[in-house]
Amino acid sequence: MADPRFESVASVRDELQSVDYLADEGIAGVVYLADRLQKPILVEGPAGTGKTELAKSVARMIGARLIRLQCYEGLDESKALYEWNYKKQLLRIQAQRVVEEGGTGNWTDIEEDIFSNEFLLTRPLLEAIRAEDPVVLLIDEVDRVEVETEALLLEILSDYQVSIPELGTVEATQIPLVFLTSNNTRELSEALKRRCLYLHLDYPTLEREKEIVLTRIPEVSDHLADQIVRIVRSIRSIELKKHPSVSETLDWARTLVLLGIENVDAAQAKDTLHILLKYQSDILKAGKELTVNGAV
């Protein structure tokens, strides 16, 4: 078993903080466990709560290369695992023919030859397995692939190996940290969930969100950051189609800083709402609620 990467839960949190990612107890704990148990992490939660960012930050933190597989409908093994470079294979056969000119080339030799590493195109999953240097594998938005395609991932997630019929099994030279993210547009299969540690990322608490704003945007003043996160919390309590995400909070904070606003009043908030909210009906509703005191 490889040496563990992290000392303790607290050290994970501190190190993540040093790369500007503010983790809470739960996040740090799961990352720590993933390393110790050598298991992938399945990160679920609303859009824009820092799921992808977590993987990137962890990669930065341990100085590893990030290999990313963006999932989409119709993803197949030739895009995710490996593919034979058939053009090169064809050339190889042609070349053989030219050399021997009419002579009967030994077919088995050629066959062994063309199904070798030289003709293999590695795709993200295989690349992560074969990497010599430390890597973090990010399988992004895994809920976008069809249920059947999920099965492609199972072997690599539980045994860290890829079986290639013509070549045999490629085992991992080292166990990479693996993150899977999902926006929860569909239920993932039990088989996949069972192999992963589960982490749900929700909107952060008021205090944590304020810290995030302060770390990410150093120009923002303490007073403004406080106001921003409180207004955002207020908006999240309204029933909307899509609540503002952390990244949208950050965008909004940047905008306010650019506009030179130090103290947000209702009118200014209303004018810049379109940065936080992306549906016209949401903007109207939130604007109304914020100005007319929505007494409950």
Add this chain to the structure above:
Amino acid sequence: MPMVDLLAGFIQELRNAGLPVSLTENLDAMEAVRHIPLDDREAFKYALAATLVKNNSHWKTFETVFEVYFSMRGAHYKITDPNASDEEIEKLVSQMMGEASGGGGLEGMTPEELAEMLYRALQAGDQNTMKAIARQAVQRFSGMEPGRPVGGTYYLYRTLRNLDLDGILERLMEEAKNEAEGGMTDLEERLAKDEYESRVDKLRKEVEAEIRRRLVADRGAEAMAKTLRKPLPEEVDFMHATRDELTMLRRAIYPLTRKLAVRLARKRRHGRKGPLDFRNTVRHSLSYGGVPAEPKFKMPRPSKPEIIVIADISGSVAAFARFTLQFVYAISAQFSKVRSFVFIDGVDEVTRFFEGVDDIQDAIHRINAEADVIWVDGHSDYGHAFETFYERWGKEITKKSTVILLGDARNNYHASQAWVIKAIEQRARHVYWLNPEPKAYWDTGDSIVSEYGAHCDGVFECRNLKQLEKFVEHLG
């Protein structure tokens, strides 16, 4: 008890509460806790959660079971309570009150003093004092007696009534308004209110936790875990949902419909392949020197069904009809057309309320206020409603329409007029009946569901979101 048994017991409790925990996950949890310092209760909890809970809607159940199961075992297994010890709190209290130092702390205070202190603690957002007050309040007001078989909600209600949180909230707002120079803008007022409300909410949670702790001490963890078991949101019964549960259901319904819409759209796109597309195949054969090596198929374009919902909205089944309508409209893009009708003993079309409306809740309010559904006395009369429906709109049902009837078929012993359903079935593509009652109650008393059901393509029990989702998926 060794750790293995302790965990096994915990997992058993989780399974009893309805969480699916597989053997692998069980083993993972055992492995995980070996890497976690046991005296760190939070880390312990997250380690268990990461390995055992794979669905966010199960988190709350997990948390409750965890709190109860491990609350009484602190001392034995060094899972220490993160709360500061009592003496420390007393010290804090006396510091805060200043004058009352040494006077026995909270116990010696009058209710007025306690209220005053709660007010100050909330104003300052002082967590520790709030915790102490929560404890004191439960001890003083809940009237808990050992062995009394009363649920936790009763104690919670009694405690909170005595604390008068609404009054305090009002006072806090007044005070905040007075303090602000030149008055508060609406926005500031709203923000202040949000802040205080979240503090009050925290206090409420403290009180709940304290009551739970005491109940566990009284009855034992295993017994408590049983009484605290709550159904998962997708399994809450529509007909017997409490107000809180209804709010929870309303929140759960949106993500569920979104998932379903994605699934239906996908199913439509990736369904079976269509017939051979000759032109396209020949065109592609050119790159293979005229050999049709890569046959191309036409994409099928399945027609979207037209949905007609006819819902009983009389008292007992109103919640069910509301959720079903909400569900159907949320994925209306998956259907070519949705029309809806509601009835009690008269029937009215309500499609217009949903048109161009963003917020389905609004539409449902308007239905309740404006739809003309009462004919004589406002008691369900399925027979008359169906007859009127057929007379006025029956011609508009075509071979493309799928008709969904919602109701418990409790007809108050009126004439059933089941021939209408038969006539509808002959015109429509499908007719389905959804009944929110458990199957065991069908055809008891004045329920005549099988008389109607005989003419339907299917009668489904539909008591919770899970069943509803399954049915709607089957439609698309």
